[in-house]
Amino acid sequence: MGDPPEMVAGSVPSGQPLGFYLHVPFCVQRCHYCSFNTAPLEAGQMDPYLRALHGELDLLGALDWARDVTLATVFLGGGTPSLLEPEALAAVLDHLRARWRLAPAAEITVECNPESVTRERLAGYRTAGVTRVSLGVQALDDAVLKTLGRLHDARGARAAFDAAREAGCDDVSVDLMYGLPGLAVDAWAADVERVLDWGPDHVSAYALTLDGGSPWGAGGVEGLPDEDAVVAAYWALVRAAAARGFEHYEVSNYARPGRRARHNLGYWRAAEYLAAGPGGCGFIGDVRYGNIKPLTRWRAAIETGTLPVETSERLTPRQRLAERLILGLRTSDGVPAAWLAERTAGEPALARRIEEWREVGHLRLDGACARLTESGFIVSDALFVDLL
Numbered sequence: 001m002g003d004p005p006e007m008v009a010g011s012v013p014s015g016q017p018l019g020f021y022l023h024v025p026f027c028v029q030r031c032h033y034c035s036f037n038t039a040p041l042e043a044g045q046m047d048p049y050l051r052a053l054h055g056e057l058d059l060l061g062a063l064d065w066a067r068d069v070t071l072a073t074v075f076l077g078g079g080t081p082s083l084l085e086p087e088a089l090a091a092v093l094d095h096l097r098a099r100w101r102l103a104p105a106a107e108i109t110v111e112c113n114p115e116s117v118t119r120e121r122l123a124g125y126r127t128a129g130v131t132r133v134s135l136g137v138q139a140l141d142d143a144v145l146k147t148l149g150r151l152h153d154a155r156g157a158r159a160a161f162d163a164a165r166e167a168g169c170d171d172v173s174v175d176l177m178y179g180l181p182g183l184a185v186d187a188w189a190a191d192v193e194r195v196l197d198w199g200p201d202h203v204s205a206y207a208l209t210l211d212g213g214s215p216w217g218a219g220g221v222e223g224l225p226d227e228d229a230v231v232a233a234y235w236a237l238v239r240a241a242a243a244r245g246f247e248h249y250e251v252s253n254y255a256r257p258g259r260r261a262r263h264n265l266g267y268w269r270a271a272e273y274l275a276a277g278p279g280g281c282g283f284i285g286d287v288r289y290g291n292i293k294p295l296t297r298w299r300a301a302i303e304t305g306t307l308p309v310e311t312s313e314r315l316t317p318r319q320r321l322a323e324r325l326i327l328g329l330r331t332s333d334g335v336p337a338a339w340l341a342e343r344t345a346g347e348p349a350l351a352r353r354i355e356e357w358r359e360v361g362h363l364r365l366d367g368a369c370a371r372l373t374e375s376g377f378i379v380s381d382a383l384f385v386d387l388l
Helices: 005-008 046-061 086-099 119-127 142-148 153-167 184-197 215-219 227-243 262-268 295-303 319-331 337-344 348-361 372-377 380-387
Strands: 017-022 069-076 099-114 130-140 171-177 202-207 247-250 253-255 273-276 282-283 286-291 309-314 363-366 369-372
Touching: 005 286, 005 309, 017 262, 017 282, 046 086, 046 273, 046 295, 069 086, 069 262, 086 099, 086 119, 099 262, 119 153, 119 295, 130 153, 142 369, 153 171, 171 184, 184 202, 184 227, 202 227, 215 380, 227 247, 227 372, 247 262, 262 273, 273 286, 295 369, 319 337, 337 348, 337 369, 348 363, 348 380, 372 380
Parallel strands: 017 069, 017 273, 069 099, 099 130, 130 171, 171 202
Antiparallel strands: 202 253, 247 253, 273 282, 282 286, 286 309, 363 369
16 A cells, blocks of 8 residues: 555646645534534634644645646635635635646635625635635525534525625535425425525535434434435425526536536546645545544644645556546536446446446436436436446
């Protein structure tokens, strides 16, 4: 396997534009469904984090190939990146520009929680270079929001969206969740219509999953809807988004024309991307890696001049093909049919499985392209297990 920091340092990107993911771990309160790498925002924690983040950018920027690549997208995720003061966010983006070439039309996204943003803060982000805001609304039922552990209410969610528009943000995405305890299908459908009435440029909608690293995943939760209700909620969103002119371009994502999330498209196209911050994950050359998660250990590694990489894996050609298939089939663009033929070569059982999906209408072959249909998106995880 090799030493993880050395594997990353020794990897060379293909030369295509890269994405860059920056993880901001802090949250005022951890949501009950969240399994991401988060930490409570305690007094005195932000400044040491920022110093370490700049140190990690220096370490990555000192790699031999760093000045030879272009960054096409930057994504600040979390945690709650909107806890960053505009000046701190601007300093990070300036550091990126100093170490790498940033494409003139680079997409720079920051995730924001409604309760942590104001028009002034978002205007500061815009001045710093942010081009896209992803607003974590999740629901518009105040009782459901409280159950989730969110700190905003429906009125605050709308106020945050309006603040983004007033600050000049012309590319705003809204995150929603369905399959939530206490959220009936009719209520979900009404919430979707309300959000679409706001006029967002993009909507991401995810069915609740109980991951082991989340409080609910560890302790369980009552009142979850059954599978039929979750499927009905999915179809309600599909129909509502289509009626408003949104393109369902990925299993969980809908965009107005020209407003696809370019950073996330890089993931789904199995492109390369750097990562910084505790728990950040990247992919360079043929090496996938993950950073140290605990804040103190992540900072300590950087202070010794070492890339804070804890895990790494060199993907085989077979793994690369399988991942390209799985990620590409998550999108409406699909994948070259030749990739499916290559994957099923010598595996008649898998070839029959693919043909069954085509016969029942989950998979469509259009000339040289293979695509999942709307019904295929719903059950795609079952097919992806086979492709792996």
